[in-house]
Amino acid sequence: MTIPTGSGGGRRIEVQPRASRRHYAATFSTIKVEYVHRRHFRTRTEARLEIATWITDFYNRRRRHSVCDWRSPIDYKRSETRALEAQAA
Structure with a gap:
């Protein structure tokens, strides 16, 4: 679904359905709890590389x-x- 941005330029933004937003929120919450909050990163680059x-x-x-x-x-996958x-056979 798209909605106008209200900027008058005719731009529109894509809005994710609620189920998708909940899925993303749950995934990022898990990543934060299980990894990010247990570490200290010196730089954003280090954080990005280690999290990825x-x-x-x-995780995957x-x-x-x-x-x-x-x-x-x-x-x-092996059992399937x-x-x-x-x-x-």
Whole structure:
């Protein structure tokens, strides 16, 4: 959905549905609680690099997610692959 900015220039901004905003808020809250608030960063660049590394190395790969039946995405993918291979055999 888009809404006018009110600046008179005809510009419009994209507005995310409430469900999407809640999802983003929950994700960033988790990142803050589990990583950011437990660290001290000397610079913004250091913070960006370390947070991005943590997200790609831990949060997306090893952290247990409810959508994966409380397994890590890697373990979930492995079990789903095994199940599909068993069905095909």
